[in-house]
Amino acid sequence: MTNTVLDLSPRLTILPVLYGSADFAVEVRRRLRSTTFDCLAVALPPSFGTPVEEGIERLPRITAVVQDEVTLGGEEESCNFVPVDPCQGLIAAIRETMDRQIDRAYVDL
Numbered sequence: 001m002t003n004t005v006l007d008l009s010p011r012l013t014i015l016p017v018l019y020g021s022a023d024f025a026v027e028v029r030r031r032l033r034s035t036t037f038d039c040l041a042v043a044l045p046p047s048f049g050t051p052v053e054e055g056i057e058r059l060p061r062i063t064a065v066v067q068d069e070v071t072l073g074g075e076e077e078s079c080n081f082v083p084v085d086p087c088q089g090l091i092a093a094i095r096e097t098m099d100r101q102i103d104r105a106y107v108d109l
Contacts (some may be wrong), residue, residue, distance in 0.1 A: 013037075018091025025092035032096045040097045042090065045108040050081055055084030055103075056095050062086075 007013050027067055032040075039072045044052065047052055051065040066081040097104055 011038075013047075014068060015089075015093065017046060019088065019094070021089065023089040024089035025087050028089045028093045029096050030070060032100075032102075038096075038101055039103040039105055040093055042104055042106045043108070044082065044090070044106050046106040049104070049106040050086060052082055052094060055082075056091065058085070059086055059095070060078060 004017065013031075015028050019029060042049070042088045047067060048065055055063040055065055064081050065084065066079050069078050069080055071078075082090075086092060086095065094104060095100075
């Protein structure tokens with residue numbers, strides 16, 4: 001792979017994705033296939049890792065991973081969700097690394 005602005009160092013590359021863009025999903029897969037990576041850092045909390053990967057195994061059926069969220073005061077409830085859609089760049093990246101048996105690290109603040 002040639003050195004680009006996305007290569008932060010010889011061992012660290014970033015791949016920005018745009019939500020809902022199949023073009024980004026295709027480009028992510030192309031880049032992941034063009035070189036060898038040790039690990040994919042996924043910008044999701046670790047609690048989403050296993051359920052998202054289970055959803056990917058169900059493709060082509062599109063699913064969603066939903067988790068309840070309670071605010072610090074415990075007053076409001078809401079939820080977070082991840083659509084497991086192959087047209088999502090993040091899902092395409094996870095799927096590609098699963099297929100190639102590349103490690104994944106789910107990271108969050």
